[in-house]
Amino acid sequence: VLLLPLLLxxxxxxxxxxxxxxxxxxxxxxxxxxxxxxxxxxxVGCQWNLDPLGSGSxxxxxFPPGDGPDTDNWMEAAQLLGxxxxxxxxxxxxxxxxWPTAASNYSVRAAPWKDGKGxxxxxxxxxxRKYNIRVCFYIILGFNVYANKTGVGAAEYLQQQKTALTxxxxxxxxxxxxxxxxxxxxxxxxxxxxxxxxxxPNNVPGPDCPNWAVLADLVKQLSxxxxxxxxxxxxxVNAEQxxxxxxxxxxxxxxxxxxSSADKPLxxxxxxxxxSVESDFSILNPGDNWFFNAKAPILDVGGLWAQMAxxxxxxxxxxxxxxxxxxxxxxxxITSVLQQYHQVFTNTYSKPVxxxxxxxxxxxxxxxITIPVPPTAVFDQLRYSEDLSNGQVVAxxxxxxxxxxxxxxxxxxxxxxxxxxxxxxDWGLGNVTGVAALRWNCSAALPGAAAEATLTEFAAYLGAPxxx
Numbered sequence: 001v002l003l004l005p006l007l008l009x010x011x012x013x014x015x016x017x018x019x020x021x022x023x024x025x026x027x028x029x030x031x032x033x034x035x036x037x038x039x040x041x042x043x044v045g046c047q048w049n050l051d052p053l054g055s056g057s058x059x060x061x062x063f064p065p066g067d068g069p070d071t072d073n074w075m076e077a078a079q080l081l082g083x084x085x086x087x088x089x090x091x092x093x094x095x096x097x098x099w100p101t102a103a104s105n106y107s108v109r110a111a112p113w114k115d116g117k118g119x120x121x122x123x124x125x126x127x128x129r130k131y132n133i134r135v136c137f138y139i140i141l142g143f144n145v146y147a148n149k150t151g152v153g154a155a156e157y158l159q160q161q162k163t164a165l166t167x168x169x170x171x172x173x174x175x176x177x178x179x180x181x182x183x184x185x186x187x188x189x190x191x192x193x194x195x196x197x198x199x200x201p202n203n204v205p206g207p208d209c210p211n212w213a214v215l216a217d218l219v220k221q222l223s224x225x226x227x228x229x230x231x232x233x234x235x236x237v238n239a240e241q242x243x244x245x246x247x248x249x250x251x252x253x254x255x256x257x258x259x260s261s262a263d264k265p266l267x268x269x270x271x272x273x274x275x276s277v278e279s280d281f282s283i284l285n286p287g288d289n290w291f292f293n294a295k296a297p298i299l300d301v302g303g304l305w306a307q308m309a310x311x312x313x314x315x316x317x318x319x320x321x322x323x324x325x326x327x328x329x330x331x332x333x334i335t336s337v338l339q340q341y342h343q344v345f346t347n348t349y350s351k352p353v354x355x356x357x358x359x360x361x362x363x364x365x366x367x368x369i370t371i372p373v374p375p376t377a378v379f380d381q382l383r384y385s386e387d388l389s390n391g392q393v394v395a396x397x398x399x400x401x402x403x404x405x406x407x408x409x410x411x412x413x414x415x416x417x418x419x420x421x422x423x424x425x426d427w428g429l430g431n432v433t434g435v436a437a438l439r440w441n442c443s444a445a446l447p448g449a450a451a452e453a454t455l456t457e458f459a460a461y462l463g464a465p466x467x468x
Contacts, residue, residue, distance in 0.1 A: 015272060015447065015448045017392055019389075019391045020388055021227075023225050024234070025389060027276050031317060031423055032082050032317070032319075033084075033136060033320070034083040034087070036086060036088045036089065036324065038069070039091075039092050039098065040056045040060045040096050042291050042325065043061060051145075052096065052106055052146040053150075058096065061096065061111040062113050063113060068113070069124075070329045071120075071126070072130065072131075073328075074330065075131035077322055078131070078322075080341065080342040081341070082342070083133070085136050085176065085177065086128055086133055087137070087177070087179050088121070088124050090121055090139055092138070092140060092181075093140055094144075098124075102163055103160040108120060121168070121172060125173060135173075135174070136175075136179055137168055141161050141180060141183075142195060143195065154195060157195050161215055162218060165218055169222040170222060175223060179229065179230065183212065184198075184203060184209060184212050184256060184257060185199075195211075197209060205255075205256075227276065229255070230256070230258075230278070235257060235259035236257060237277055237316060238279045240280055244310055244314045245314075247418035248316060248419055251274065259277060278316055278317040279317075280320075280321070281307050281319075281320055283321060283334060284296040284321065285298070285299055290321055294325070298337060301466055304320075304338075305466055309425065309427065313424065313425035315424055348464045353374070353378070354373040355371060355459035356457070356459070359387065360454070364444075365442050365444055366442065368441045369439065369455060369458050372436070372437050377460070379429070380427065380430060381428070381460070381461050382458075384397075384420050384423075384457060385420070385455065387454035388421070388422060392419065393442075393454075394444075395418065395445055396442075397417060397440060397442055398414075398440075399411070399426070399439065399440050400439040401432070401437075401438055402439070403435070404436040415428050427463070440455070
C-alpha cells in the first residue's frame with residue numbers, strides 16, 4: 001500500500017486536484033472581506049501591548065455620551081469596499097470578549113457601556129443580516145493576556161475556549177467563518193506565552209498541540225458549514241504585507257496560519273486538500289496599525305486600490321482592515337477614501353468594454369474562447385474567473401488579439417499567464433485600440449485536474465482615473 005503513490009507517479013498517473021467544500025467554494029467567489037479591529041485598544045490607544053489589569057481593564061470599554069457602536073455604519077463601509085463579508089475581532093490577544101460570555105469575567109458584562117448589558121456581537125450580527133453580509137468572527141485561541149495574568153490553568157483555559165466557541169456558534173445564528181489568529185504556531189512575537197496544548201512545533205498541527213483538533217472538531221459539530229480560515233480550512237499569504245503571491249495554487253497538505261503548500265503545485269498524493277487562501281492588510285498604513293489610531297497615516301485611494309488589486313486580482317480573498325474609532329463609527333477620513341475607491345471601482349467594472357456571454361467550458365489544454373470587441377473600443381486590462389467547483393484546472397493560458405485592420409492574430413504580452421483561480425486581472429496593458437476580437441486559450445492544466453476548464457468571466461475593461 002505504501003508503494004502505491006510512488007508507482008502511480010512513476011507510471012505518469014498523478015493525483016487528483018482537491019475539490020473545495022461548498023463553504024470554500026462560496027468563499028472563493030466572495031473575494032473581499034472587511035476586517036474590523038475593535039476592543040479596549042480602540043479606547044486606550046494601543047495595538048497589542050494592552051494591560052487588562054491596568055489601563056486596559058473592562059472599565060476602559062466605554063463610549064462618549066450619546067455614542068456607541070454604529071454597526072449599520074460598519075456595514076455601509078463594507079459596501080463601499082465591495083465586501084461580501086465582515087470579520088469582527090470578538091476577542092483579541094488581550095482576552096476581552098465583545099459579548100457577555102460565561103467564559104471569563106473580562107467582557108462587556110464588566111464594562112460601563114450600557115451598565116454591562118451591551119452585546120457588540122449581537123449588534124454586529126443584526127446589522128450584517130440587515131445588509132446581507134456574511135458573518136465572520138476573529139478570535140485568538142492560543143493566547144489570552146487576561147487568562148495568563150490571572151493564572152488560569154491549562155484544563156480550565158481549554159474549557160473557556162470551548163465555552164466561548166459554543167456561545168458564538170449557538171447564540172448568534174449562522175456564522176460563515178471563524179478567523180483563528182496564530183493558528184497552530186510554534187510561537188509569535190505577539191504571542192510570547194502560548195497556553196499549553198496550543199504550541200505546534202514547526203507550525204504544524206499534531207499531537208504536541210492537540211487543543212487545535214479538539215476545538216476544530218467542536219466547531220464542525222456545532223456548525224458544520226462554518227469555514228475556519230486561517231485554520232484547518234485555509235491559510236494566509238503575505239500576511240500583513242503588501243501584495244500577494246503568483247502563481248497561486250489552492251492545494252496543500254493541511255490548513256495553517258501561513259500558507260506553506262498553497263504556493264506550489266500539487267505534485268504528490270499527500271497534498272490532497274483544497275485550501276482557501278487569503279491575504280490581510282490594514283488601511284492604517286504605512287505603520288501596520290490595526291486598531292484605531294488617530295495619529296496613524298492611512299492609505300489614500302491610490303494606495304488602497306493598489307493593495308486590493310495586488311491581492312484580490314491575483315486569486316486570493318483580500319481582508320482589508322477598516323477599524324471603527326472610539327465613537328463606534330468609521331472615521332470620516334477613512335470613509336472619504338472608501339467613497340473614492342467605490343467610485344473608481346464602479347466606473348471601471350460596472351460595464352465591460354467586451355465580455356463573453358455565460359459560462360464557457362472545454363478541455364484544457366484546447367479550450368479557446370473568443371469575444372468580439374467594438375470597433376472604437378479602448379481597454380487596458382483583462383479579467384478572468386475560473387469556476388473552482390471541480391477544483392483548480394488552469395495552469396497556463398495565453399490571450400490573442402485580432403487586428404481590426406489586418407484581421408491577423410497576435411499574442412498579447414499579459415502580466416500573468418499561469419494560474420487563474422477565483423479571479424485574475426491582467427492589468428498594465430496600456431490603452432489598447434484597433435482590436436476586433438480577443439481570444440483566451442487554455443494552454444496547460446494542473447496535474448490531476450478535471451478534464452474540463454470552465455470560465456465564468458473573460459472580459460476587457462478600461463480603468464477609471466484614480467483620484468479624479
